[in-house]
Amino acid sequence: VHLHDGAGVANRKTAVPPRVMRRLQEPGTRVLLDLPCEASEVGSGDSGSNVTYHSVDGSELGATGIVIGIIMGLCSSVLINTGQNLQANGLTATPEAKDNPCQSKTWRLGLLVFIFGSFGNFAAFTFAPASVLVPLEAVQFVTNVVFNKCVNKKVISSRMVAGVILAVSGVGTVVIFGPRSEQCFTIDIMIGYWRSALWWCYLIGTLGLSLAMFFVHKAYSRALEAGTPKRGSVHVLPISFALCWALVGGAQMIVHSKAIAELMELIASHASEKMAGQPFPLATWYFWLEMSLLSICGLIWLYKMNESLGLYDPLFIIPLLQSSYIVFGTVAGGIFFQEFANLSEKGLAGKLSWPLFILGMVMIVFGLYLIAPPGLSADEEGNVSQGVPRERVVSDPSSPGNSKRRKSDRMISLSESYPNCKVEPTQVPWQSASSKGAVEVGSWRCGCCCWLRATFLG
Template identity: 25%
Template sequence: MTNSSSPRATTLFISVLPLQEAHREEVMENPLQQNYLLGIIISICGNVLISISLNIQKYAHVRQAQRGSKPYYTSVMWWCGVLLMGVGELGNFAAYGFAPASLIAPLGCVSVIASAIISVIFLKETIRASDVVGGSLAVTGTYLLVTFAPHTSTHITAHLVQYYAVSWHFLLYLFVEIVLFCILLYLYKRRNMKHIVIVMLLVALLASLTVISVKAVSGMITESIKGQLQLIYPIFYVMLVVMVASCAFQIKFLNQAMKMFDATEVVPINFVFFTASAIVAGIIFYQEFEGLALLNIFIFLFGCLLSFIGVFLIARNRPKIKQQDRNFIAMDKIPGRSRTDKVQPEAKTQTYGSLAAKLMCNRAGQTDDS
């Protein structure tokens, strides 16, 4: 009796083991899935706050230009926009600690979509057909990104970052990136080639390091908050220095691009290059596409393409707000008879600002009065 029941109990116990293992795997995957969704929500909210802050700052600039009394940085509304932008960027920083970098970076198109909608509602800008088509494409691309992106998120620890940092594929990628950056910087500085693609490629190469370091720092801070202290390892401070330095030089080159080129060119090109560099950095450094099905990779890249086209259509030929200086009066608007006999000496002449120039003007005035 005992011998006959023992094999049955053993068989029952063996059949239960796979169910227990499956339940254990499900319990382990649920926090990762929740972290993945939490990262998406935080990133979307952060990008919406950034778009709101940009429109608030734009409205503050327009209002201060109409009043013409005080500079824009004395406006409380402008500082509120700056504060909202800081909160939005902080949300994007935190999102890298919960979701893959190859997903958080493409979600930046949410900021472009929200900015276009807010500018139409609050700033009374005209809506165009390209805005509707571009917004639809960007929303469709964002849905494909969220659906087919890698759904696994690893716990970023100091030991894992050290392991990734010394891997041969990342070292090869870093070497190629440094060589390309030096070549582009030589063309930009020495050869004086001020092409928008060169400047945006410099920004994208720096952005790749920024994404890697931001995700490392954010992930280690997240693990430290959960109870596993990661701030005692030197790799945390190395990544922190890389993050600050790459962000500073990235902002420097981006501001130079904004001075040389129009925003309608800089915004879509920067979004495309930044997103592409972030995806490549996530694939090479954090191996985020490892084990992902080929169909998922194809649809994910197709969603990125739709987002790129949508952002390009939204940013293309945006109407410019031209502000006229209140202190400037056109010459043809000045009352009185026109005078062509008195000519201001040119600044390049030797007599400009000298006694001879003043005597010439006085002599012309005496001749006219006589």
């Protein structure tokens, strides 16, 4: 059966169930099919019977729905970044928060704001395309700078401002000239995405790169704990951390969030009797596979985002993580949902869409480079410096220099009685080794467990 556009030109084929085919072969038969595509005419070829069908993709809101999705995405991005910064402030708010972060109301409020924003981002996927929503995460750069400038009273360098502007401009370029394909989904179509050779090549490649970054971060961390930091640790540690967990956590979370959002849309369509003959999504193995993958990737991303706040300065690590999340999430979503397939034909700039799309990605990466702290001298790199994990390097005020001890010597066993977080004075990553006023920062590691214990057990 050939699907035709308005001019009567066949543009693609679709499979028709045998029982429907038998009806089509009966002279004079007209059948109304419910398919998740735009209304068109279908010719059977042999019998000449016509089949009409209507859209059941749940997009009745049209342009209004996209606007709602964009507004939800923007508000959710602001909430996510605000929550992250509140969590960071909660770690240093009171002496009690150093031993047990979950006792800080600011930290708990930040966690709730972050979770609420994350759910808002997920809900926005049901209104607007992923290729539009993911780049909107760039608003977090603006929120991060404003929060740290106004609330934390930090000095924002012109280099960092330029990096933020360049990164946001790059994301805008990706949004304008990136994929604009309008797709319709069924369970069979989304299962078919998993059979794509390009997707499997991307998946294997990114997981391999993530594993490589994990071992790089591990090697540099061990060298730092041993008191012999490798050259370039200032940038290698946070960048390898961000790349590793953005690839395996954030980017994959976007793909499976979009898939679950589309499946939820199919559930709503099924309830309205528009999906007669289609399997109920909750009764399929595919739904639970996507839900499991979303839960795993989401928990990994949430855990590592929380961990990063205890390791690095929020003003540095949050833009780094979000840049990686946006870039790799856009690429992963575009490949899985095949949004790049017709970019040259349907893109706003035609054949120039691909070069402009790549240019936008390059602008984001270069903006990330400008956001990163400037290079340090060899003497500074030998001491505690920018970007070095907070809990792994200790400043000893009683000694003329900075003494370094292995983390295992400073941490107590988690099996010991509550509280189970040991705190040591640490130096803020944005201060050099000779800077005064080292700040004590509590360990993040029992954060989620302590919060749950305090909330439900008192």
